[in-house]
Amino acid sequence: MTKKSIVIFLATFLVFFALLSCKKRVEIKPPAPPSQKAEEKAMPVEEVKEAPAVAKPELSEEEIFKAKTLEELNREKPLQMIHFDFDKYDIREDAKPILEKNAEWLRRHPTVKILIEGHCDERGTEEYNLALGEKRAKATMEYLVALGISPNRIKIISYGKSRPLDPGHNEIAWAKNRRAEFVIIAK
Amino acid sequence: MRIFKVYLSFIVIFGFLAIVAFNQQEVVIRIKGGMPAIPVALPKFIIHSDNPKIIKAAKEIHDVLKADLKFSRVFELVPEEFYSYIKLLDPNNILFKDWESIQSNVLIVGEVSSSKDNKLIFTGSVYDVRSGRFIFGKKYRGSSNLVRLIAHKMADEMMKAFGEKPVFTSKIVFVSDRDGNPEIYMMDYDGYNQIRLTFNDVIDTLPALSPDRTKVAYTSYRRANPDLFVFHIYTGKTIPISTKGANYAPSWSPDGKKLVFCSSRSGNHEIYIVDEDGKNLRRLTFNKAIDTSPDWSPTGREIVFTSDRSGSPQLYIMDAEGTNVRKISYGGTYHDSPSWSPNGDKIAYVSRVENRFDIYVLDLRTNEIFKLTENNARNENPSWSPDGRHIVYSSNVSGTIQIYITDYDGKNTRVLTSKGNNKMPDWSY
Numbered sequence: 001m002t003k004k005s006i007v008i009f010l011a012t013f014l015v016f017f018a019l020l021s022c023k024k025r026v027e028i029k030p031p032a033p034p035s036q037k038a039e040e041k042a043m044p045v046e047e048v049k050e051a052p053a054v055a056k057p058e059l060s061e062e063e064i065f066k067a068k069t070l071e072e073l074n075r076e077k078p079l080q081m082i083h084f085d086f087d088k089y090d091i092r093e094d095a096k097p098i099l100e101k102n103a104e105w106l107r108r109h110p111t112v113k114i115l116i117e118g119h120c121d122e123r124g125t126e127e128y129n130l131a132l133g134e135k136r137a138k139a140t141m142e143y144l145v146a147l148g149i150s151p152n153r154i155k156i157i158s159y160g161k162s163r164p165l166d167p168g169h170n171e172i173a174w175a176k177n178r179r180a181e182f183v184i185i186a187k
Numbered sequence: 188m189r190i191f192k193v194y195l196s197f198i199v200i201f202g203f204l205a206i207v208a209f210n211q212q213e214v215v216i217r218i219k220g221g222m223p224a225i226p227v228a229l230p231k232f233i234i235h236s237d238n239p240k241i242i243k244a245a246k247e248i249h250d251v252l253k254a255d256l257k258f259s260r261v262f263e264l265v266p267e268e269f270y271s272y273i274k275l276l277d278p279n280n281i282l283f284k285d286w287e288s289i290q291s292n293v294l295i296v297g298e299v300s301s302s303k304d305n306k307l308i309f310t311g312s313v314y315d316v317r318s319g320r321f322i323f324g325k326k327y328r329g330s331s332n333l334v335r336l337i338a339h340k341m342a343d344e345m346m347k348a349f350g351e352k353p354v355f356t357s358k359i360v361f362v363s364d365r366d367g368n369p370e371i372y373m374m375d376y377d378g379y380n381q382i383r384l385t386f387n388d389v390i391d392t393l394p395a396l397s398p399d400r401t402k403v404a405y406t407s408y409r410r411a412n413p414d415l416f417v418f419h420i421y422t423g424k425t426i427p428i429s430t431k432g433a434n435y436a437p438s439w440s441p442d443g444k445k446l447v448f449c450s451s452r453s454g455n456h457e458i459y460i461v462d463e464d465g466k467n468l469r470r471l472t473f474n475k476a477i478d479t480s481p482d483w484s485p486t487g488r489e490i491v492f493t494s495d496r497s498g499s500p501q502l503y504i505m506d507a508e509g510t511n512v513r514k515i516s517y518g519g520t521y522h523d524s525p526s527w528s529p530n531g532d533k534i535a536y537v538s539r540v541e542n543r544f545d546i547y548v549l550d551l552r553t554n555e556i557f558k559l560t561e562n563n564a565r566n567e568n569p570s571w572s573p574d575g576r577h578i579v580y581s582s583n584v585s586g587t588i589q590i591y592i593t594d595y596d597g598k599n600t601r602v603l604t605s606k607g608n609n610k611m612p613d614w615s616y
Contacts, residue, residue, distance in 0.1 A: 087499075115411075123542050125523035125567060126393065126611060127436045127449070127480040128493060128500050130413070131456045134433050135477070138454075157412060158433055162369065162390055 079182035133158030228291035251338035365607030378603030471509030
């Protein structure tokens, strides 16, 4: 008997034996029945929720604006105030971007009419401050008009030094009080 | 000191001329140079009643009259202890030698009684002590709540008899926020009888009292714009005068028929004249600058005002037609609120130096400046007394803004108000 024939014999025997044993195992091991516990874990919990509230139809910016009273609008201060230098009424560089923003808002709301209030600090006399406050309001108005806002939409008024924002008697208070404020008077 | 002397000599001359002009009765006034205060004896009044109300009223009239005469700077009171050196006053037999011995020039004899209708009767008789001559007498009847007015009227008669303009029944209008927001009020010269005139619940500001004291011109924001109104104090009528643009800082013409004020109705702050009923509006200034704070001269021929045409607020005078404008302020960068003295020779105004405002007086003849306040505060809106010896103004020296009176030389400063903030006083002619 040659070495080759021994190998073939052994291989054939192994294959046969293996096949025999495979078949046997399949028959012996049926699938195990799933246990009671496992079945419980697998059950998904369904969270019970209320139906979502009925949404109100989404409002456009225009509609939100229309729904507000003048008082509510003014409380939100959509138009920012600007400040002035001591004894001066020309528009400062830092006020220009603020006025541009204000003009943009006014263009978006073309029905709005505004009142520009000119105010002064306490370091001016009563009479001269009334004039200076009006000059400030007027300079502010003219800047907005130059940006394309109709002068018919703007009124001006001066309060002189009678309505300070900050009642203090120092540079910080004075700087705050030299201002032009915007009040929406019609929409 | 020099300005002081010049002023006094002017008072003396003016006073004397006035006496010559007004008083044909021969009143001899001795002026020995310096302070021309006339020594007055004001002994206790003689009371012809047992009524405790009358006794109390008599004392009050005496007190008020004494305070008025002290205030005047025209009279000075002989110290009361001197009266004990001489015999008690007998109105039917006045021993003038006695009164002369205690250095009084003038003797006021007051008698108080009650009328049948339970009113108070006050009789004041004024004598020249050296000559023993009766100068004048006055008899007043009124209810006992009018004792202050009776005393003020008597004091005014004293002023008139000595060639002076009456002061004591004059009124001061002003702005107070004591009831929440700025409203117009009125008071006696001594701070008594403060009454509210406007009820607009908005800003009412910069009042001016008419020379006859029956009307107040003022600015109100009642129609959401600073408009000028004239309020008739004793009828309650309010008449709109100028309602276009901003309108403020009125001043009455001396005859009480016109107003001069500042308005931005043309788009810029200019000075205008208008009749007291709002008719015949006429523009006086034509300038790109701010023109404001006009005040009429006592002759009515000129107007002083503030303008920043030179770059900063300065004082100018123009003719009442708007012509002949000339600058009068100098030596400062910020002047405003001019007030022309009733004698026509001076202008009181506010000047800002650093952050302080002080009241200054410019003598138009000598061009000299006298600083009236010096308290490291904001002193504003000066206004002259009808006789030009006192100035009322507002100051924040106490922390709140209150109304003060001071004499032409800055002496005898006293406060008139205390409730809330009180400002922008205007003293009637």
